[in-house]
Amino acid sequence: MRGVEQAARRAGYGTCIVELARPDDVGMAEAIGRLARQPVVGTVIIAPLTPGVAAGILHSAVPTVVVGAGTFGHVQVPTVDHALGARLAVEHLLDLGHETVWHLSGPQDWQQARHRADGWRAALRQAGRRIPPIMLGGWGAESGYEAGRLLAERADVSAVFCASDQQAMGMLRALCERGVRVPDDVSVVGCDGIPEGEYLTPSLTTVRQDFDALGRSCLTTLLATIEQRELPTAAGCPWAVPTLVVRASSGPPRSQSR
Structure with missing residues (x-):
């Protein structure tokens, strides 16, 4: 959310955050209804998508980006690998x-x-x-x-x-x-x-x-959709690459008896 908000501000847009009361069709419909009563030009969804929610997005007139939710027709889905x-x-x-x-x-x-x-x-x-x-x-x-x-x-x-x-x-x-x-x-x-x-x-x-980078990618994808311009093929559904950070909680097995 921070990455989305920062990228939106740099692009001259404000953001409105609506938290889902429940991550299902009813909760999503309520959230989208709240946004529809405001001058919203695009939405970023960070939630699991049920079939009903996905169908609603596909028929929505508002450009939408879904974070890491799979492929749903024209809906863009930036995600982490x-x-x-x-x-x-x-x-x-x-x-x-x-x-x-x-x-x-x-x-x-x-x-x-x-x-x-x-x-x-x-x-x-x-x-x-x-x-x-x-x-x-x-x-x-x-x-x-x-x-x-x-x-x-x-x-x-x-x-x-x-x-x-x-x-x-x-x-x-x-x-x-x-x-x-x-x-x-x-x-x-x-x-x-x-x-x-x-x-x-x-x-x-x-x-x-890198959630900040993923948020920025979401906003870049959403703005391209709003402005009806094409993203480069490699960025059409961008993947953020994770990295391993090794600290003290992992080590070689020293004992099999407890």
């Missing part, structure tokens, strides 16, 4: 010597979560490693805490890739409460690159997403 980010995390943990990597996913109605899970599976499959059962969760710390409580009871878990840094924060607390040392007993890698991750104990290894 989430599958690549997951592969970077898994390959890092395998290179450290872990036999396999468990995964706590985000909500399955978010395409970002599905892509991260796909990247996790693909990396393990390519390395010829066992693919553990996926753990389904939300984006928040509570989800990571609950998953961490379960994983702390398993002696066969030595590495976990969390779909968000917030999940990883909750997992670190759950493991610590149960005497599981990170990274000595279990390595934890998050995803998103939130600034707070550097100041956790241990500091969090993460896959960093």
